[in-house]
Amino acid sequence: MALQQIVEETVSGLGYDLVEIERSAGGLLRITIDLPWDPDASGERFVTVEDCEKVTRQLQFALEVDGADYRRLEVSSPGIDRPLRHEKDFERFVGSLVDITLKAPMGAAAAGQVSANRKKFRGTLERTPQADGAGWQIVWSDEPAVKPGQRVSKKKAPAPLQALGFTLDELREARLAPVVDFKGRRPKDAPPQA
Template identity: 35%
Template sequence: MTLEQLITQTLAGLNYELVDVERSGNGLMTVFIDHIDFEAGKPIMIDDCEAASRQLTYVFEVENVGYERLEVSSPGMNRPLRKLSDYARFAGLEANIKLKLSVDGRKNFTGKLQEVNEGADESAQLGLVFEHEGAEQLLEFGLADVDKARLVPVYNFKGKQK
């Protein structure tokens, strides 16, 4: 069982999903989590991170997973997009996409994610509408073509309106 599979299985028992895992050279392992039932719109709170951290620490000890320090966090406002379900969930929102290979001399694109067809599998074509030279264009790509993808943060500061 891989590390990601172990973490995914452990988090599923707590009703969380694995968003991403990052390991750094100094032994730090950062695990980003979200609620499995993301439709509820409930954000990840410190209690959620604490519960996941406690369970993962126990599992890592039993499974002999090497690490120096464990951090559990929410994915944040610039959430990474890694799975097909992420693209389906966040369709209509703005994202930064970096492709592995260039398209027309570019690898980086920012635009609005397009709907993903229901029943699509990992080989499905994804879409991003972006503006280039004053005109909207559609970039079609597969999940395997993506090097990195993140949502563009939307800041909504409440305050005095003019």
Template identity: 45%
Template sequence: MNLSWQAVVEKTVTGLGYEVVGCERSAGGLLRVFIDKPLVGGQEPEQPVNVEDCERVTRQLRYVMEVEEIDYTRLEVSTPGLDRPLNNAGDYARFLGHEVEITLREAFQGRKKYRGVLVAAEGVAAEEDPATLAQRTDWRVIFSDGKTEQALDFALDEVRSAKLVPEINFKGRTPGKAGGAAAGKSAAKKNTGLAPQGSESADGVAAKPKASKKKSNAKSRQTDDKVDGGLDQ
């Protein structure tokens, strides 16, 4: 039985040692794939995804899609950018201590969108191993209401979308323990209040890619490399 194009992308990208952050298909047959490097022993990779990584994934995807007879007109492979989406608990654990923007499915106290520092839920040690944190479904964002810091406690199934808030760092991403646990812990300590609640490009290759609530400050990462081109089918 033939695999879906999403399954083909996931299997191919992970097989090359990367992770799929997202993929989408337009009505015109354009496939966009966003990739990143996974953590290595709980640490951020020494180097972020670059053009060479995108080219490597592009070549392999084109080959596999031809074998699997996946119909498309153009393929774009790139990094997810500075405003990287958070799609699962593993992403939340990885970016603990970073500034994020959370959009809830249902409004809480008259608003759905919150922006602040992502920290571990109350009673959860920020220093927990990322693999352990990645199993959790409850999280907290520390945010400011203009006067004081508040906390938004939420479950993953209450979130419509979540993404990193870009912070430009001209020195690049610094390798280190994932998640910014120390930042998350210090932000959590300050919390009081509210209850529940790029692009470089290369030519010649087809490619580019909940009910209880509470919320503070941090940072983001990532370059936005992209490989783009047309399909020679």
């Protein structure tokens, strides 16, 4: 049986979602798991050390039975910069800050609003209704972030919001933007994070 299939069956059999399989030099096999997303569940649940330990034990057994070649096995959670690969990942993180990289630069489609060679964008992920189904867009402002303690003039006009529509086929990579929230460093108008 192929390594991908063994890992997928084992991880899903234990009730987790397989996010990524990565092989690296030195025989390291890195498996990233996540809890299945339930849109009706209240609050976000996270992968714990016990979850990783449970999957590691089962994978060690399954890989040994099939004679898979690896030296070290590492099972982890997706982390704060979780990759977004499937439609359900995008649905789950609508409204979140994401980093996307396009396969091809914007070219003339940007109408001079952004550099024609730009491929990378950071902004809020939104769903857009389209005739052939649902599309996606990222919304951002090129205004620099305000540093803690910095005064901002109330007369200063904010930079305009920009939006870029895209399909999943146009993406090279998409990830949650790693935003770390230190106590006391949150803007006063931001809602508290759990």
